[in-house]
Amino acid sequence: MSKRYQHQQxxxxxxxxxxxxxxxxxxxxxxxxxxxxxxLLWSFxxxxxxxxxxxxxxxxxxxxxxxxxxxxDPNVWDRFQTTALVVSIDVLLQLIVGFLLALLFxxxxxxxxxxxxxxxxxxxxxxxxxxxxxxxxxxxxxxxLSQAVKAITGERYILLATPEGxxxxxxxxxxxxxxxxxxxxxxxxxxxxxxHLYEAAEIDRTSAWRRFWTITFPYIRxxxxxxxxxxxxxxxxxxDLAWIITEGGPGTSTxxxxxxxxxxxxxxxxxxxxxxxxxILLFAVIVLTNLYLxxxxxxxxxxxx
Amino acid sequence: xxxxxxxxxxxxxxxxxxxRGIDFEVQDGEFFVILGPSAxxxxxxxxxIAGLEKLDSGxxxxxxxxxxxxxxxxxxxxxxxxxxxxxxxxxxxQNLAYPLRExxxxxRDIKLRVQEIAEMLGIxxxxxxxxxxxxGGEQQRLAIGRAIIRQPELLxxxxxxxxxxxxxxxxxxxxxxxxxxxxxxTMIYATPDQLEALSMGERVGVIIDGKIVQxxxxxxxxxxxxxxxVARLVGDPPMNLIPGTVRRxxxxxxxELPFLHVPEADLRNSLAxxxxxxxxxxxxxxxxxxxxxxxxxxxxxxxxxxxxxPQGDITILDLKAASEVLQMVVPEAEGALHxxxxxxxxxxxxxxxxxxxxxxxxxxx
Numbered sequence: 001m002s003k004r005y006q007h008q009q010x011x012x013x014x015x016x017x018x019x020x021x022x023x024x025x026x027x028x029x030x031x032x033x034x035x036x037x038x039x040l041l042w043s044f045x046x047x048x049x050x051x052x053x054x055x056x057x058x059x060x061x062x063x064x065x066x067x068x069x070x071x072x073d074p075n076v077w078d079r080f081q082t083t084a085l086v087v088s089i090d091v092l093l094q095l096i097v098g099f100l101l102a103l104l105f106x107x108x109x110x111x112x113x114x115x116x117x118x119x120x121x122x123x124x125x126x127x128x129x130x131x132x133x134x135x136x137x138x139x140x141x142x143x144x145l146s147q148a149v150k151a152i153t154g155e156r157y158i159l160l161a162t163p164e165g166x167x168x169x170x171x172x173x174x175x176x177x178x179x180x181x182x183x184x185x186x187x188x189x190x191x192x193x194x195x196h197l198y199e200a201a202e203i204d205r206t207s208a209w210r211r212f213w214t215i216t217f218p219y220i221r222x223x224x225x226x227x228x229x230x231x232x233x234x235x236x237x238x239x240d241l242a243w244i245i246t247e248g249g250p251g252t253s254t255x256x257x258x259x260x261x262x263x264x265x266x267x268x269x270x271x272x273x274x275x276x277x278x279x280i281l282l283f284a285v286i287v288l289t290n291l292y293l294x295x296x297x298x299x300x301x302x303x304x305x
Numbered sequence: 306x307x308x309x310x311x312x313x314x315x316x317x318x319x320x321x322x323x324x325r326g327i328d329f330e331v332q333d334g335e336f337f338v339i340l341g342p343s344a345x346x347x348x349x350x351x352x353x354i355a356g357l358e359k360l361d362s363g364x365x366x367x368x369x370x371x372x373x374x375x376x377x378x379x380x381x382x383x384x385x386x387x388x389x390x391x392x393x394x395x396x397x398x399q400n401l402a403y404p405l406r407e408x409x410x411x412x413r414d415i416k417l418r419v420q421e422i423a424e425m426l427g428i429x430x431x432x433x434x435x436x437x438x439x440x441g442g443e444q445q446r447l448a449i450g451r452a453i454i455r456q457p458e459l460l461x462x463x464x465x466x467x468x469x470x471x472x473x474x475x476x477x478x479x480x481x482x483x484x485x486x487x488x489x490x491t492m493i494y495a496t497p498d499q500l501e502a503l504s505m506g507e508r509v510g511v512i513i514d515g516k517i518v519q520x521x522x523x524x525x526x527x528x529x530x531x532x533x534x535v536a537r538l539v540g541d542p543p544m545n546l547i548p549g550t551v552r553r554x555x556x557x558x559x560x561e562l563p564f565l566h567v568p569e570a571d572l573r574n575s576l577a578x579x580x581x582x583x584x585x586x587x588x589x590x591x592x593x594x595x596x597x598x599x600x601x602x603x604x605x606x607x608x609x610x611x612x613x614x615p616q617g618d619i620t621i622l623d624l625k626a627a628s629e630v631l632q633m634v635v636p637e638a639e640g641a642l643h644x645x646x647x648x649x650x651x652x653x654x655x656x657x658x659x660x661x662x663x664x665x666x667x668x669x670x
Binding site for chain 1: 355382392407408451
């Protein structure tokens with residue numbers, strides 16, 4: 001009896017030692033499947049049914065009806081346009097600001113470390129905190145922006161009242177929050193340039209402009225592409241900041257596609273339709289990502305040639 | 306014209322004194338070699354001349370003009386870095402053309418000049434490739450090409466052969482001499498390798514611990530090293546340094562080595578300035594030691610072979626004589642006759658030897 005028990009003990013120990021890797025990964029995988037992969041597949045299935053989460057009706061299989069409906073919905077195309085506008089301006093500004101910050105922090109100056117930490121802080125704050133902060137910042141009666149304008153013109157300034165102002169407000173907040181991310185990547189590139197190349201360029205009497213384009217830029221090009229990729233995907237999904245600052249208003253002028261998905265899902269309760277729209281969104285991001293990767297690979301291939 | 310004078314150049318890096326007063330002059334068109342062990346200050350000296358390091362004190366004068374405050378770009382100096390510092394994202398052609406682009410030279414002329422230099426250095430076939438795909442020798446040639454393409458008045462070379470293999474080094478040494486003759490430009494060449502220094506330099510400045518200790522022609526450097534440190538640096542293998550004591554008993558002064566007694570008359574120097582008991586160092590090149598045959602009149606002593614190192618044409622013998630370890634160089638045919646552990650008799654002409662003071666290490670003249 002006891003011999004058999006020992007034998008079993010030995011088998012378990014052997015099993016554990018032989019499968020230590022898979023066993024260690026299992027809990028994390030389980031959580032991932034439960035929280036991410038299962039809902040993902042479930043909602044994918046749902047997008048082919050007619051189903052509303054706030055009704056008791058049985059889901060009805062409708063093939064691609066939801067997709068057809070959404071692609072023919074002018075609202076969807078309008079939100080896509082808004083999103084495209086936000087993404088292009090937002091990412092461009094982040095690149096410019098991030099780049100300038102990186103150039104600033106590349107050199108050593110007193111207080112650099114402290115300043116660098118302050119500049120990196122926005123990135124670490126939660127979206128809700130940043131959103132709330134900017135909502136108060138733009139607030140008409142006691143908001144800082146309005147007060148500042150009032151001190152000059154004598155009149156209060158309601159930034160979020162006009163579509164353009166609201167867009168600017170949302171974009172400014174996002175740029176403030178994420179430029180440091182671009183800066184970090186660019187800074188990494190700048191630091192990786194071997195110092196002796198600059199010295200050689202100095203001896204070769206190169207102008208600062210040429211030095212930048214022929215020596216510095218090739219080292220940051222890859223990281224810059226990465227920054228564009230990350231920031232574009234993120235900006236494409238922009239929800240929190242816009243929702244908290246403007247709730248998509250005035251009208252629908254700052255209603256990004258992510259906010260629209262939210263409205264369709266949880267305000268209109270067209271659950272299966274929102275799932276379909278969500279998948280269209282996912283598809284768009286995947287296409288975008290692959291487009292970038294394609295260009296990066298092409299570049300790399302040219303480099304090697 | 307390109308005459309260069311360094312006058313008391315001092316450079317600190319924090320608490321470390323990299324250059325402790327460097328003085329030397331380089332004449333127009335000269336091939337000047339700075340020889341020194343690693344971390345002696347060779348690179349710092351070149352960088353100071355190029356303007357990449359700010360001096361703490363001293364002057365660098367180029368054709369009568371003090372270079373203080375004159376930026377790197379305006380010094381008319383080119384430099385080949387130890388790491389080559391090729392622009393990794395540009396092709397060979399673009400790398401070569403790089404220094405010309407800023408000179409408002411016509412595109413056609415640049416192309417011609419690039420072609421000319423590439424042909425001269427034998428890298429025409431690499432023009433469309435990037436540095437990473439070039440061999441070490443090709444990278445080296447490219448680095449040189451980029452430095453000489455705009456015909457600088459002064460070319461600085463910082464250990465350019467250190468990263469190459471032995472065969473390439475040999476070829477490139479000849480190449481440098483040829484380039485120097487063809488281009489006629491002033492060159493300053495830093496190296497830790499005595500062979501490079503002796504074979505290429507018209508004059509060699511030995512730098513040790515941030516100070517130039519000797520400037521001489523290669524022959525004089527080999528013959529009469531300024532002190533013990535220089536003697537250890539020059540020659541392959543370097544000079545044997547043997548402790549000796551001056552003796553004065555009876556028949557005139559003599560030098561007592563651990564394994565041999567050498568009368569004053571046989572030595573190059575007079576022992577008159579030294580009291581009895583003065584400790585000196587006797588230096589003799591391994592090439593000046595010979596295997597003794599019977600009936601020799603020269604000084605000779607017994608030694609035991611510790612190791613033999615055949616090198617093809619010659620063999621280096623590591624000897625133990627009394628308590629001393631010596632090295633000698635013999636032709637391969639002779640070396641082959643002897644093996645480790647064997648007792649041999651070694652002869653030499655004491656007149657070929659040099660005396661150094663024990664305390665300061667300085668050569669006795």
